[in-house]
Amino acid sequence: MATPDTAVPRGAGGNAVPSMPSGTLEGGRPRGTGRNGTRRPSATTSQAGAGRPDRSAPALREDADDQHPPVGPDVRAARAFGEVLAAAAGATELDAVLRPAAAAMARLAGVGRCSLFLVDRRTGRFRGRLGHPRTLDRPLRRLTMGGPSDTLTADVLRTRGPVMVPDVTRDPRTARSAVRDLRVRSILAVPMLHDGRVLGLAFLDDEDRRRTPTPAQQEAVVAFATLVGGWMDRTLRILQLAACRDELARERASLARLAVAEDRICEVRDGTVDEILSVIADVAGRPAEILGVAGAAVARAAPPDAGSVVALGREAARHIARTVRNDAVGRARLLEPDLASGLTHRCVVVPLEPRPGERCQLVLLETTTQLGHVDHLIAARAGTAIEAADRRAPSAMASRTDAETLLVATLLGTRPTPDDVAAMAARAGFRADATRVVAVITGLPADADPQLPAASAPWPASSAELEDGTVAVLVDLPPDVNGPAGATAVRDELARTLEELGAAGATVGVSTACSDLHALRRSLAQARSLAASVAALQDVDDDRRPITAVTTYELGPARLLLTDAADARALGEDLLGPLLEDDPSIRDLLATLETFFVSGSSIRVTARTCGVHENTVRHRFGRVRTLTGLDIIGAPEDQLMARSALGALRLGGVRLPGAIA
Numbered sequence: 001m002a003t004p005d006t007a008v009p010r011g012a013g014g015n016a017v018p019s020m021p022s023g024t025l026e027g028g029r030p031r032g033t034g035r036n037g038t039r040r041p042s043a044t045t046s047q048a049g050a051g052r053p054d055r056s057a058p059a060l061r062e063d064a065d066d067q068h069p070p071v072g073p074d075v076r077a078a079r080a081f082g083e084v085l086a087a088a089a090g091a092t093e094l095d096a097v098l099r100p101a102a103a104a105m106a107r108l109a110g111v112g113r114c115s116l117f118l119v120d121r122r123t124g125r126f127r128g129r130l131g132h133p134r135t136l137d138r139p140l141r142r143l144t145m146g147g148p149s150d151t152l153t154a155d156v157l158r159t160r161g162p163v164m165v166p167d168v169t170r171d172p173r174t175a176r177s178a179v180r181d182l183r184v185r186s187i188l189a190v191p192m193l194h195d196g197r198v199l200g201l202a203f204l205d206d207e208d209r210r211r212t213p214t215p216a217q218q219e220a221v222v223a224f225a226t227l228v229g230g231w232m233d234r235t236l237r238i239l240q241l242a243a244c245r246d247e248l249a250r251e252r253a254s255l256a257r258l259a260v261a262e263d264r265i266c267e268v269r270d271g272t273v274d275e276i277l278s279v280i281a282d283v284a285g286r287p288a289e290i291l292g293v294a295g296a297a298v299a300r301a302a303p304p305d306a307g308s309v310v311a312l313g314r315e316a317a318r319h320i321a322r323t324v325r326n327d328a329v330g331r332a333r334l335l336e337p338d339l340a341s342g343l344t345h346r347c348v349v350v351p352l353e354p355r356p357g358e359r360c361q362l363v364l365l366e367t368t369t370q371l372g373h374v375d376h377l378i379a380a381r382a383g384t385a386i387e388a389a390d391r392r393a394p395s396a397m398a399s400r401t402d403a404e405t406l407l408v409a410t411l412l413g414t415r416p417t418p419d420d421v422a423a424m425a426a427r428a429g430f431r432a433d434a435t436r437v438v439a440v441i442t443g444l445p446a447d448a449d450p451q452l453p454a455a456s457a458p459w460p461a462s463s464a465e466l467e468d469g470t471v472a473v474l475v476d477l478p479p480d481v482n483g484p485a486g487a488t489a490v491r492d493e494l495a496r497t498l499e500e501l502g503a504a505g506a507t508v509g510v511s512t513a514c515s516d517l518h519a520l521r522r523s524l525a526q527a528r529s530l531a532a533s534v535a536a537l538q539d540v541d542d543d544r545r546p547i548t549a550v551t552t553y554e555l556g557p558a559r560l561l562l563t564d565a566a567d568a569r570a571l572g573e574d575l576l577g578p579l580l581e582d583d584p585s586i587r588d589l590l591a592t593l594e595t596f597f598v599s600g601s602s603i604r605v606t607a608r609t610c611g612v613h614e615n616t617v618r619h620r621f622g623r624v625r626t627l628t629g630l631d632i633i634g635a636p637e638d639q640l641m642a643r644s645a646l647g648a649l650r651l652g653g654v655r656l657p658g659a660i661a
Contacts, residue, residue: 073216077223080104085231094118094235095130101228102132105202108220109188109213115203117145118232126153126201136182143178145201150176156189157198162222163189166212186210190221192229199232254374257283261378265385273389277301280382284364284375290352290386291317291361298360312363314460314476315342320349320361329353330383332376348375350383362386431476435515437487439473439494440527442535443506458493459486470531472524482629483513487551495549507535508549512574526552572649575641578627580654586627590656592620593632597643603633 071079084100102114115136117126125147128140146153152173155163165187168174174187184205192200202225204213213221261283268275273290281288281301289312290299300311312320319341327333332350337343346366353359362383364375441453453463453473461475473494477486487510498506509531511523534548573580579590592610596617599605607614621632630638649656 073219074223076108076220077227080108080220080224081227081231094232097228097231097235098130099132101224102130102202105190105221105224106132106204108224109204109217111188111204111206111211111213113205113207115140117143117201117203119199129200139178139182152187152189153201156191156201160191160193160196160198162191162218164212164218165189167210183208186212188213188218188221190218190225192225192232194226194229194233197233199229199236254372258374258377262381265381269385269388271389273386274299274301276382276385276389280362280364280378284378285369286367286371286375287311287365288382289317289363289365291321291363312365313342316344318457318460319343320347320363324349324351324361325359327351329359330380332379332383334371334376346371348379350379352383352387354387432517433515435477435479435483435486435513436520436523437475437477437483437490437513438511438520438523438527439475439490440509440524440531441471441473441494441498441506442469442531443503444471444498445501445503448501448503453494453497458489470528472527474520477513484551484553484629486513487511487553491549491551495547498547498549503547506547507531508547509534510549510551512552514574530555572645572647572654575630575645576628576649579624580649589620589624589627592617593624593642594646594656596621596632597639597646601639 081101081104084097084104087100088097098116102116106112106114113132113136115131116129117140118129119125120127126145128143128145130137131140146157152163152165155173165171165174168179168184168187174184179187185208186205188204190202190204191198192202202221204221205211261280264279264283265276268279277288277290277299278301281303285303287302288300289297291312292298297312297317316338319338320335320343323335324333327349329351332348335343335347335349337346348364348371350362351359352362362379364371364379439453444453453461453471457473457475459476459478461473463471463473465471473490475486475490477483481489491508491510494508494510498508509527509529511527511530514520514523530550530552534550576590579586579593592606595609596602596606599609603614603617607617610617618633624642625631628642630642632639632642646656
């Protein structure tokens, strides 16, 4: 009995009628051919060839899929992927394809959003890359999936298939703040696979709406994601090869640059420090500096093509010196910018020690290009050459440090002529108009570097060891820091340094601020007397005595006890100097102050004596407080200080207006 596939039709008499292939006529020739076997053009073909449309053919609609039966998920995925590649126009960048791919996945799933995460090969986690629409990019790039508590991603990795969460509010796997922040209500997680490896994850959802894609839609998304995964694997391999090629080219260029640096350094191996530093700045293409112990630049060089020279400020140099103080000699170190300390550029620093106990730093600054490994090697090699050059002959580094130390010792010990002071200050980089304080340290350990306190001061400083074994530190105060605040900061920083050195029993005395180079001798005497008085008050052995640090400002009126009669006028001018100007309105302030003390410190009597209202007296004392910092009305110790200053001025021969009769 014939099966339906082999049954043949029978005629009216029951005889079998031989079957003919579809498209043939009874005569056995194919349809559309003539009797001689030639092909006859159809009416449709001939009309189309003549440019006349076929009126009997149905009109095409915009949606081509409506003309054909529904296609399977794989076909839909393949078509969508082809459209994505066509839209990318042959681009090899990931985002050029992933951006339209995210939009295509959202359309295949029938949802409005798609978020793509790519695997980080180092950690195995998935970092947010981009999303559809673009507004998702910024929040996605802050997210990382695949952590210990991310059970949704764990399920995707375990099953290597899609995972649907119809309602995120009832599923513990989606209990994350990001889900709430992005207003996700339901989510479909799909892996992007290639050879069993998950290269990325796609999360599809409708914002503020629950939607579960149909099985056919999910199958289409999975097929599409697999196609994207294969493309990603090939692209990542290409990018990795390109990165390796670029890295190899950079390595070759670095080796060539290092070889050039070695040759150039060898050419000037018998030169001076300045010559070697100029070569280093040229081959490195960066500004180079050598910093002394106290943070002063003793040598500086810049590349020949540098438009403007970038130099370290004094505060930044001192920050570098403090930071690398304990680093091994010759070892390069990268320092990041520190705006609070004035360091505005990244730099490579190499501590040097040309002679035992004399440390300095070689610095390469990052300007136009980023510092790299070759810069570390160049800096270390240059440090060796600079140390050798400095051992052969006196260097600019030693000369600058010696000049600075000599200036400090001269200012604090003798009375040079104004011209000599101006010349030495200019050579050492001292500002004649800067406000300074002097600190005297007694009990510094014998093995401690006398320059160390200057290096640890909060602002630019220099130090010198005096004949009695004490160390004097001269500190420049910033313009926006007043005398009391500056002296307190210097006191605290020096005390911390002595604690780090284990200098038990050491004392620190800090003078008042002065802005005259010739007045530094008086400040030294003041700080010396203060340190000696503090040490005398300690009746404990040195090894058990704590470190004591005091400023002259803390003594209040008792500071007059530290002043010689010859310096009484200077002390009075230091306290009441602004009231001594030759200005009638200011002279009235000084006269009112003297009248106040003669009147028994009474506002009422002072006002009656001066013939003014009491509020006028209070207003004048407010101006005194603004000019001198002394609160005549509210602080009894300031009253005593002002009265003592008036006496010191009279003792020094200053003519005062006197009290109003």
